[in-house]
Amino acid sequence: MTDTLIQNLLNGALTGCIYALIALGLSLIFGVMNVVNFAHGDLVMVSMYLTFWIGLGTGIDAAITPLLTFPLLFLIGLLVYYAIIDRTLRQRYVTQIAVTVGLMTFLRALAQLIWKAQPRALPYSLIQGSIQIGSYTILASRLVSAAVSVLVIFGISLFLSRTWAGRAIRAASDDLDAASLHGVDFRQTYALAFGLGSALTAIAGGLLMTFQQVDPTMGVRFGLLSWCVLAMAGLGSIPGLLISGVIVGAAEAMGMSLWDPRARSLVIYLLFILVLWLRPRGLFGRK
Amino acid sequence: MSAPILQVAHLTKRFGNLIALNDVSLEIREGELFSIIGPNGAGKSTLFFNIIGLQKPDAGQILFRGMDITGKPPHKICDLGITCTFQVPRAFASMTIEEAIRVGAYKRYGERDVARKVDEVIALCDLEEHRRQRCCDIGLSLLRRVELARALATEPMLLLLDEAGAGLNPTELTELMTVLRRLNEEQHITLCIVEHVMQMVMGLCQRILVLDYGEVIAEGSPQEISTNPRVIEAYLGKGAVC
Ligand SMILES: Nc1ncnc2c1ncn2[C@@H]1O[C@H](COP(=O)(O)OP(=O)(O)OP(=O)(O)O)[C@@H](O)[C@H]1O
């Protein structure tokens, strides 16, 4: 009993690193331009399908497809920003929400149309086998996925703190007016943040496909998950995001093994509400 | 007399029913130390916001070195060579002082030379010992210096300072005035300061414009302004003159 629990917790914590990666994309978008993007989770779903498609069509492994899907999702992000988001920045919140919910529904409908409703998975992965630690077995693909997620998160953190573009993104997020007065082009910066935030879902999608299947309704789950991770971490702390991702992943796994596999979303909802109720600015948040 | 660097013609800005700026015209010449004064709510900050593009005027025109910049976005105006500091300092909360200045310096320098510009500005504003402090942890007088340094890093030709002297003690004020004078003389930056601290206005500026309820009520040298009955009335209320 405890053995299965610990086994599940380990798996959950590892998956949580991918959740943190997805949430990092969301926090780039929400933290910088204050846009509540409901479509973020559906971009993960789309990335997973693209990975599936590429894997089936060309035999390129899911672990490698992000090399192709990352630039693609970046472009999609730019397109979404310029076509939709940019026009609603000065509108009321309701308009913004309507627009991103619309995009979410559109993406899901599109996935259902192209890939039908049944779950899809790739037959194999480059990352084979599993690692035995004591009495626990960890799939190598999960371990590698978690490691890659952590590396990418670390890389983005370096990008934000060390480069011109990264500093422009942070400046715009701290104080847009002050940033533009000092030469930061807000439209370009927002587009970059949105593109990058979306592109991160490509990496997450590829990693998830190494050990998981995809269906069109998954977007909502990932959307919810990433909001939960972000709310828990609060804005402005990247290590906090990682810790929260691991907590959410572990909590989800615990709910599934102690309670009921169908309770996974319920556990996340509960956690989400609890965090917002006890500490609205998150565990690690600045504001 | 040098050429005009900034010309504002018949500028009007409304907020609903409130007319914050009413047909304001002014001209600042290259290399000048210019000041705009006026009672609270006169429209001084609003005038700055409209010049640098954070707000769009309802009517009127703004020319910078002969070029129409009315309604251009702030980063374009910064490109051209105007920037501004805020009345209430607004530093980048997630950054250190050095990084905040760097954001400004990227305007003219690439990753390779940016550090040199940052060092130069830090030395000029005497921020060396504070460079690694975080903007969210520092006090008002230091914040004001960071605001100035960050603005200078963009290498403006015209620098607008909104109450840069407010809240400073006499020593800090003298230091600020020395720095501003040096900027004007050595780097030929044209300065336009909005200020309530009269010591600074009178000691620094060659020409003063007075705003009251969004209208220009006087313009002239410090002597002319300090004896102008309309100005005295605006500041001290009706009846103060006679
Ligand atoms: N965004 C805004 N919306 C509505 N009214 C505004 C706005 N900004 C300024 N005002 C009003 O416009 C008028 C001019 O304000 P402004 O801040 O320009 O004055 P000021 O001369 O800078 O005053 P102070 O010396 O107090 O800084 C004031 O009556 C103010 O209440």
Ligand SMILES: [Mg+2]
């Ligand atoms: Mg003001």
